[in-house]
Amino acid sequence: MKYNFLDENLDRFYNSEERWSNIVGWAGGISIFLACLGLLGLAALAVANRTKEIGIRKVLGASLSTIIQLLSKDFLKLVMILKTFPENINIAFLDMSVEVKKGGYIKLSQIIPHLVSRMIGTAGLGQSP
Secondary structure, eight states: OOOHHHHHHHHHHHHHHHHHHHHHHHHHHHHHHHHHHHHHHHHHHHHTTHHHHHHHHHHHOHHHHHHHHHHHHHHHHHHHHHHHHHHHHHHHHHHHHHHHTTTTTOOOOHHHHHHHHHHHHHHTSOOOO
C-alpha cells in the first residue's frame, strides 16, 4: 500500500493546471499579436490604395491631422464595433452567474436571448448598454 500526503497530491494536480494556464496565456498573447499585425496590414493597405488621394489632399492644403482622421475613421468604427462584443458577453455571463448564485438554474435557451438582446441594443445604439 502506498501512502501520499495530501499536499503532494494537490501539488501534482496544480502543476498540470499551472502548465495549462501558461500554454493558454501564451496562445492568447500570440493571437492578440497576430490580430495587431493584421490591423497594421489593413492600415498599410488602405494607405497604399489611397496614395493619390492623400497626395491631392496635401497639395490642396489638408493638414496631417485631417489626413490621419480620414484614414483612421473606418478602422475606429470597426474596432469600436468589435470591442462591444466581448463586453456584452462578459456582462451577460455575469448577469447569469448572479442568477446561479441565487440558486436558480440557467439553461442555454436563457443565455442566448440575453446575449442577442444585448448585441441588438449595442448595434442599434452604437454604444455598450
